[in-house]
Amino acid sequence: MVRIARGALWPVTVAAASLIAAMLVAPGTAQAHGVAMMPGARTYLCYVDALQSNGTIAPTNPACADAVAQGGQQPLYDWFGVLRSDAGGRTTGFINDGEICGAGTTKYAAYNAARSDWPVTHLTSGASIQLRYSNWAAHPGTFRLYVTKDGWSPTSPLKWSDLESFGSVTDPPQSGGPGGLNYYYWNQTLPTGKSGRHILYIQWVRSDSQENFFSCSDVVFDGGNGEVTGIKGSGGTSSPSPSRSVSASPSRSASASPSASRSVSSSPSRSASASSNPGGGGGCSATWALQPSSWAGHFQVNVTVKNNGASTLNGWTVRWSYTGGQGFEGAPWNGTLTAQPPNPAVSNVDWNKVLGANATTSFGFNATGTAPATAPALTCTSP
Template sequence: MATLSRRALPAAVAAVAALAAAVLVAPGPARAHGVALVPGSRTYLCYVDGLRANGQIIPTNPACADAVAQGGQQPLYDWFGVLRSDAGGRTTGFIPDGQICGGGTTKYAAYNAARTDWPTTHLTAGSTIQLHYSNWAAHPGTFHMYITKDGWNPLTPLAWGDLEPFWSATDPPQSGGPGGFNYYYWDTTLPAGKTGRHILYIQWVRSDSQENFFSCSDVVFDGGHGEVTGVGGSQPSASPSRSVPGSPSVSPSASRSVSPSPSRSVSPSPSRSSSPPPTGGGGCTATWKTNDISWAGHFQGEVTVKNNGSPTLNGWTVRWTYTGGQGFDGAPWNGTLTGQPPNVAVTNVDWNRVLGPGASTSFGFNATGTAPATAPALTCTSP
């Protein structure tokens, strides 16, 4: 099974290089602003599933393939463009039932299809996750979040009566400036007691105009931690195999602003190993991988940290030295950058601080420069 976080993206959280190339070769202008990256929206994950090296979009996921057959490739080149300029914050009844995921537009009508094989994010009910929402164009406003009610049938067209609100975030922080592959992010506590398939629906209401944006993310509450299936040949119903962590718990409120926390992203390309034997002290070891994706002046890497000792580790730090002028394109995901290049240091985040005997975790990053021909020597230490 392939999962999105094992391929190169976000963030998406975010097929960053390939996305740039595809936007440049898209057959029409992208008029768009943003949709959810984590958990990924239908248009975003279908884009990730379908993008090819030549810039064409040819999905392997059957739902995505049918959507392209119905509506063409342009809606996926404009994956961040599900919007209405006349919405003004209106919800129930403004967009007709059965057209909610496509924003009531003809362009995105294919993404309203009621089926169970859309790309899917695996989650745990009641857990706290960090949500990423593309800021392709930045606007002030509020993100209103809904989830389908218990007993909802995913084989019936989504109706407003199927949705219940559970969270909102007003003017959350951004991982970087607009116009690229950055995103808004905020901590969200998922509703408790949910099981099975659901749709997580977000309406982004601008406070400076009547324009609103709409996003449907297919999720399944099965004890997962952000794994994505149904992308790149993986099975939509497969079991989760990789975590995309949340952030420290926060309490829901009707409308809130949230504080910044380290950005994270996920990626859509397989990785290749390029590491010497792991090194470390006190039972903590680290292993380097360079992912199978690179673009002009960029590459992506992943480091796995393992507790090879008998005591439980309570915190870890991985260090290495770049010798070719490499840097970071944004913050690492699943780790905190505590030492800048060339003398790099990455420390655990809260969720992966504790590693029992034999346990391991990984962090990844988008990097600037050329990937080292020989993996750097890593040292791993724990307090």
């Protein structure tokens, strides 16, 4: 059964427009392949942290800044390029302990640093999330999933013996074509019994060549919903708060062709004046919030669901209607699409099904078409 994204986090949208702009101007960008975007790998989140609107790299995170000082800016312009062309599925003994996050390469060596201030994604042990892995170049193959063992410390160099397997997936679907900010995605149950800081490690083993890709994502199992801290706009390295957390996944982009032309507006934080229109019914209400990053033919929305009653709500569905031909671009996160446009409906997933009195949760989605000038009327019902 497909279950959509716990922790796709998006109270605030990363500046997708800036990412696109940097792809157009980045010096020497390699046509490499991909790392994790949810939870974000070190190179990806450092790129999000460092990227300026004019395409230059200027990290605010201290670990990212030190990595750039050591290895230069190009590894972040090539955030998707942590690979070995001769790996052939090998692990222990192929890449030396302490060099695993950088795939044993000189180019990405700075991203092996054993320190506790890398950007981090907040997750919940045992939750079902939608993992996302960049498909900058698309290949058939298997994604092998690992997490650090209990007792591992972020200030200790990562060793193969620190990792334990918790799953794999072969040839998952893609959100769109290669060459931009699209990704492979699949729904994955996280390991149970985890708490505190860990690394989620992914090795992408191509089935059509010896080339493999390697990805270190710093996470903390603290009951989080996928919030990212430690990058610009996220409130430093403190615990996430709903008003300051940052999305680890930008909206979908098209290929970064030099001939691409888009009307783009972006903001590194959620707009307080975003259109909203609460709807009610069945003990719950829903509020529509158009996110600030958008470009022609695409928009992103976050919907907050609230239990207005004094008793526990056991399940919810939000419905609305489109009049302009809008559609969904991929699956929602933190919700299950149960009816298609023009009269879409999104219901809870397992982890956010039960809401206590006055409790809230949220889901979000990328959409095609022009965002409605006025937020549609939402209705929220419960069984």
